[in-house]
Amino acid sequence: MTTTHTAYETDLDLFATEVLLDPFPHYRTLRDLGPVVYLTxxxxxxxxxxxxxRSALVDWETFSSAQGIAMNPTANELSADxxxxxxxxxxxxxxxxxxDALRPRYVRRVAGDIERLADELVADLLRRGEFDGxxxxxxxxxxxxxxxxxxxxxxxxxxxxxKWALGAFDFMGPAGERQSSxxxxxxxxxxxxxxEAKPDALLPDSFGRIVYAxxxxxxxxEGEALMTMSAYACxxxxxxxxxxxxxxxxxxxxxxxxxxxxxxxxxxxxxxxEGVRMESPLQFFSRVTTRDIDVAGVIIPxxxxxxxSYGSANRDERHYTDPDRFDVRxxxxxxxxxxxxxxxxxxxxxxxxxxxxLFGALARQAGAIDLTGEPTRTPNNITRGLDSLxxxxx
Ligand code: HEM
Numbered sequence: 001m002t003t004t005h006t007a008y009e010t011d012l013d014l015f016a017t018e019v020l021l022d023p024f025p026h027y028r029t030l031r032d033l034g035p036v037v038y039l040t041x042x043x044x045x046x047x048x049x050x051x052x053x054r055s056a057l058v059d060w061e062t063f064s065s066a067q068g069i070a071m072n073p074t075a076n077e078l079s080a081d082x083x084x085x086x087x088x089x090x091x092x093x094x095x096x097x098x099x100d101a102l103r104p105r106y107v108r109r110v111a112g113d114i115e116r117l118a119d120e121l122v123a124d125l126l127r128r129g130e131f132d133g134x135x136x137x138x139x140x141x142x143x144x145x146x147x148x149x150x151x152x153x154x155x156x157x158x159x160x161x162x163k164w165a166l167g168a169f170d171f172m173g174p175a176g177e178r179q180s181s182x183x184x185x186x187x188x189x190x191x192x193x194x195x196e197a198k199p200d201a202l203l204p205d206s207f208g209r210i211v212y213a214x215x216x217x218x219x220x221x222e223g224e225a226l227m228t229m230s231a232y233a234c235x236x237x238x239x240x241x242x243x244x245x246x247x248x249x250x251x252x253x254x255x256x257x258x259x260x261x262x263x264x265x266x267x268x269x270x271x272x273x274e275g276v277r278m279e280s281p282l283q284f285f286s287r288v289t290t291r292d293i294d295v296a297g298v299i300i301p302x303x304x305x306x307x308x309s310y311g312s313a314n315r316d317e318r319h320y321t322d323p324d325r326f327d328v329r330x331x332x333x334x335x336x337x338x339x340x341x342x343x344x345x346x347x348x349x350x351x352x353x354x355x356x357x358l359f360g361a362l363a364r365q366a367g368a369i370d371l372t373g374e375p376t377r378t379p380n381n382i383t384r385g386l387d388s389l390x391x392x393x394x
Pocket of ligand 1: 057084085091095098146231232235236237239240243244276280281282285310336337338339340342343344345346348350351
């Protein structure tokens with residue numbers, strides 16, 4: 001006979017500033033508490049171990065996205081037409097639009113541009129010697145190439161899009177001061193998408209044109225088209241910037257690991273995956289259970305909101321040996337940093353291509369990377385990235 005338990009309770013505030021700034025020791029505590037944790041502060045169930053996060057992501061019929069994946073009702077209502085807030089079969093229809101646009105064959109058309117721009121960028125940064133690893137290195141390809149791919153007009157609004165998108169992620173956290181304070185960013189992003197990034201203002205041959213063509217053909221609704229543009233803006237830019245900046249920070253603070261990559265640039269793909277595993281640009285999303293579900297002997301009742309932490313799963317010592325060690329040879333291809341199951345990231349190929357071009361160019365051209373100051377970061381309810389990363393490259 002199997003015994004079932006109720007979830008292990010904790011009053012830890014997972015979204016408190018100091019926890020968001022350094023979540024990893026807290027994740028370990030939560031993983032050790034039990035397979036399912038109940039977070040009393042926000043009335044959320046939580047999954048923190050690798051196996052359980054991955055199983056929940058695969059079992060979309062039980063862990064549903066259809067009531068939104070944010071942790072407050074307003075954000076979930078606003079994103080009802082987003083692909084992220086859907087289960088199959090509705091999600092599959094929209095997903096086809098993303099997959100068509102982000103198909104590796106299609107994305108490879110711009111691969112030459114990505115490689116060339118990365119080489120030029122790194123040559124320029126080497127001439128400068130000192131630079132900001134976020135603004136000057138990690139942001140460049142998402143702003144110059146990915147915004148072109150999405151089709152956003154080439155104007156000064158591009159820098160604002162990054163800020164609004166970060167605000168939109170913050171707005172997905174549990175109701176509270178940090179979450180509500182970013183509502184103006186959400187409004188500004190939507191206003192921009194409606195009034196400025198209109199279908200006829202988008203660059204030719206862009207993802208945006210594909211999206212609105214699908215709406216014109218009746219394959220998706222106008223609302224879904226708008227939320228698809230929002231998903232591109234939010235999911236496709238700051239995530240990559242965070243992943244690249246975090247990987248650069250890890251390489252700069254582990255000189256022996258960077259030396260290994262320079263000596264063998266074939267390690268670049270593994271090093272980037274390891275950066276995504278260690279720092280997980282997206283730390284959490286949530287689902288709602290459609291039935292009572294037994295997770296390793298603990299019952300989560302039907303109708304519960306369950307937060308799952310990609311960031312914690314990626315550091316689970318039950319799955320990864322010595323998980324807090326940055327090891328460019330680990331090659332953690334099974335990281336849940338890009339999600340898993342039906343919502344697994346359709347932009348993975350594109351993000352990976354950008355990162356490989358940047359770190360490949362750096363490995364070929366640069367010597368040592370030194371930190372010249374403390375990196376800074378702003379806590380965010382969902383994302384984990386850096387604001388600035390002062391470095392010197394020889
Ligand atoms: C290092 C970079 C990136 C990381 C770490 C990342 C991470 C993720 C994760 C964890 C999910 C799963 C969400 C869930 O489980 O509900 C996801 C979904 C998604 N990502 Fe990414 N992503 C990255 C880059 C991109 C790029 C470059 C694009 C597009 C240009 C993109 C577009 C999307 C979209 C549209 C979804 C939703 C898919 C669906 O709901 O079916 N991502 N991403």
